[in-house]
Amino acid sequence: MKVTLTVNGEPRTDEVEPRLLLAHYLREVCGLRATNIGCDTTSCGACTVIVDGLSVKSCTVLAAQADDCQVTTLEGLAGPDGELHPVQSAFRAEHGLQCGFCTPGMVMAAIGLLADNPDPSDREVREGLEGNLCRCTGYHNIVRAVRAAAGAGPAAGRVPQAQGEDA
Amino acid sequence: MIPGPFEFVRAASVEEAVAALVAHGDDAKVIAGGHSLLPLMKLRLAMPAVLVDIGRIPGLSYVRVEGDEVAIGAGIRHHELERDEVAGAEVPILPHAAGQVGDPQVRHRGTLGGTVAHSDPASDLPTALLALGGSVVVQGPDGRRSIPLTEFWLGFFETALQPEELVVELRVPRTGPAGWAYEKFTRRANDWPIVAVAAVDGRVALANMAGTVVRATATEEALARGASIAEAAALAADGTSPSADMHADQEYRRHLARLLTRRALEKAAGVGVTAA
Numbered sequence: 426m427k428v429t430l431t432v433n434g435e436p437r438t439d440e441v442e443p444r445l446l447l448a449h450y451l452r453e454v455c456g457l458r459a460t461n462i463g464c465d466t467t468s469c470g471a472c473t474v475i476v477d478g479l480s481v482k483s484c485t486v487l488a489a490q491a492d493d494c495q496v497t498t499l500e501g502l503a504g505p506d507g508e509l510h511p512v513q514s515a516f517r518a519e520h521g522l523q524c525g526f527c528t529p530g531m532v533m534a535a536i537g538l539l540a541d542n543p544d545p546s547d548r549e550v551r552e553g554l555e556g557n558l559c560r561c562t563g564y565h566n567i568v569r570a571v572r573a574a575a576g577a578g579p580a581a582g583r584v585p586q587a588q589g590e591d592a
Numbered sequence: 593m594i595p596g597p598f599e600f601v602r603a604a605s606v607e608e609a610v611a612a613l614v615a616h617g618d619d620a621k622v623i624a625g626g627h628s629l630l631p632l633m634k635l636r637l638a639m640p641a642v643l644v645d646i647g648r649i650p651g652l653s654y655v656r657v658e659g660d661e662v663a664i665g666a667g668i669r670h671h672e673l674e675r676d677e678v679a680g681a682e683v684p685i686l687p688h689a690a691g692q693v694g695d696p697q698v699r700h701r702g703t704l705g706g707t708v709a710h711s712d713p714a715s716d717l718p719t720a721l722l723a724l725g726g727s728v729v730v731q732g733p734d735g736r737r738s739i740p741l742t743e744f745w746l747g748f749f750e751t752a753l754q755p756e757e758l759v760v761e762l763r764v765p766r767t768g769p770a771g772w773a774y775e776k777f778t779r780r781a782n783d784w785p786i787v788a789v790a791a792v793d794g795r796v797a798l799a800n801m802a803g804t805v806v807r808a809t810a811t812e813e814a815l816a817r818g819a820s821i822a823e824a825a826a827l828a829a830d831g832t833s834p835s836a837d838m839h840a841d842q843e844y845r846r847h848l849a850r851l852l853t854r855r856a857l858e859k860a861a862g863v864g865v866t867a868a
Contacts, residue, residue: 426600443600443643444633465593467631468782470697479671479700485630486701489600490623490647537696555781556695 428492432457433501434586441488447481448472450488451498459499459529463558470557473530473537474498475584480537482556497584499529502536504585511581512536512574521570523561531557535571539582544575595633602645606731606760609646613756614733616642622758623647624667625701627694628710646758652705655679661726662766666705666759670717671696673704683764685772685792689720692774695782705759708744711751714784714800718745720774722797722805723790726764732757745804767792773859775852779839786839787848789828791856801832801849808832811853821861825854 429438432455439454451457451474460483463471467485474483475497502510512535515521522528531554538545538553545553550571551564559567574581603609613620621640623629624647632638646652652667655678662682664673673679673690680687693699693707693716707717708728722745727738733756744752753759776788776799788799789808794815796808810827829846836842 442597444595444597446594449594465634467627467694467698470695473697480697481700482697485627485634487600487623487626487630489602490626490645492602493648534697537700541696552781553696556697 426489428488430491430493431495431586433497439488443487443489445488446484447474447476447486447488447491447496448483450491451483451496454488457498457500461526461529463526463530463560468558469527469530470534470554471527471530473533473557475533475537478540478584480534495586497533497586499532501585502532510536510583510585511577512539512571515570515574515577515581516567519566519570519573521563521567523559523563527557527559527561531559531567535567535574536582536584538571539575540584541582543579543582545571547572593634595630596636596639598633598640599642600645601642603649605649606646606652606758609644609649609758610731610733610756612642612644613758616644618755620644620755622709624703624706625669626706627698627702628706628712647703652760657682657766658763660766661763664704664762664764666703666708666761668704670694670699670702670704670707674699682766682768683724685720685724685767685774685790686717686764689716689774689790692716692776698782704762708762709751709753709759711745711747711749711804712784713745713748713802713804713806714788715805716774716776716785716788716799718805719785719788719797719799720790720792721762721764722807723772723792723795724764724767725795726762728759729761729763730754730757731760736760738763742807747803771860771862773856775856775859777848777852787834787845787852789849789852789856791853791860793860796828796853796856798828798832798849798853801829801834801845803833806832808849808853811857815857821854821857821863825850825857828853 461471463469619641810830814824834845
């Protein structure tokens with residue numbers, strides 16, 4: 426079947442099998458490998474991307490279900506000159522990662538959280554990221570990074586829809 | 593893990609979805625958010641030949657007051673129900689229970705109709721719905737019919753839905769500010785309940801204490817004849833048949849049912865603590 430969607434601001438149309446998962450579509454068809462597949466059972470959140478402004482676990486969404494949607498992955502966050510998204514910057518500044526495997530999903534889930542709640546408490550960050558597991562258990566710095574991103578201003582909750590253009 | 597092959601039909605209306613279900617019968621499954629069905633398909637525990645996608649049908653996501661009832665569109669997603677102001681004022685246990693489902697990503701996808709049609713006894717929203725009472729409105733080739741919630745869930749993954757029928761609406765009585773509580777016990781933040789108890793206005797429903805969500809009838813009868821909360825809660829596990837798994841054996845689940853029922857009834861009655 427044919428799916429037509431926008432990935433990181435770029436419109437695309439692809440012929441896919443109906444059973445193709447969005448995570449596999451992004452990694453294998455679009456070549457966007459930042460989206461990691463961890464548990465493959467909707468538990469770990471490593472595959473989190475943003476679809477039409479909401480964080481979702483792309484291992485449990487069919488590419489067919491994303492037809493006509495706007496999808497943003499980690500690769501779509503930085504500006505055209507390589508300027509990092511405020512959440513990316515905060516993860517770097519606060520050392521919000523250890524091995525890095527959960528990081529793309531954590532960053533996308535954090536943006537989804539901040540879009541919804543621009544100034545979360547520590548507890549709200551922990552609850553807002555309950556769908557994302559860090560196998561290094563590096564949660565303290567992740568929470569610190571999300572709080573720091575929120576403190577940097579409302580841009581932390583923005584999902585870029587097109588290269589260099591904030592929604 | 594990759595689901596088995598299937599044909600994907602995106603329905604533009606409820607009528608189109610029903611027509612697809614009539615055409616394909618038992619070979620078809622309905623998908624909305626897909627957060628119950630896709631995990632089963634990835635494990636190949638479900639292998640439908642046809643998926644009928646109702647996720648884009650307009651007009652299936654609403655909450656409105658109709659007389660003494662609140663009507664809720666089956667397509668409402670958990671995160672929408674969680675924040676809905678009408679639901680918050682009229683049936684506050686529902687937005688609260690919606691906020692207890694899975695995690696934010698799951699709540700962005702999962703739908704009320706989906707969790708009702710799935711019939712997992714460890715589901716948050718069906719437990720809250722059963723404590724409210726009310727009915728499921730389904731649509732098939734002969735039009736709509738209403739099924740009382742007490743007759744809808746027949747067993748594990750089994751409901752009174754016919755293969756060509758679709759859940760389109762939930763109807764529950766307005767409770768307003770009447771006391772309510774939802775007590776959920778988990779070992780990990782975003783899990784299904786090991787046991788959960790919903791209490792609304794003298795009605796008590798249990799999650800994960802049988803093949804379906806069930807009412808704690810012995811507790812309700814005791815409350816009706818004026819028993820104390822402690823006495824009534826002690827009967828919460830009567831007549832249940834909980835499963836045993838790596839999280840809890842049957843006796844521990846019965847203990848949790850009694851304990852959580854007591855907590856829920858005390859919260860609902862405003863004893864000691866305020867309702868969440």
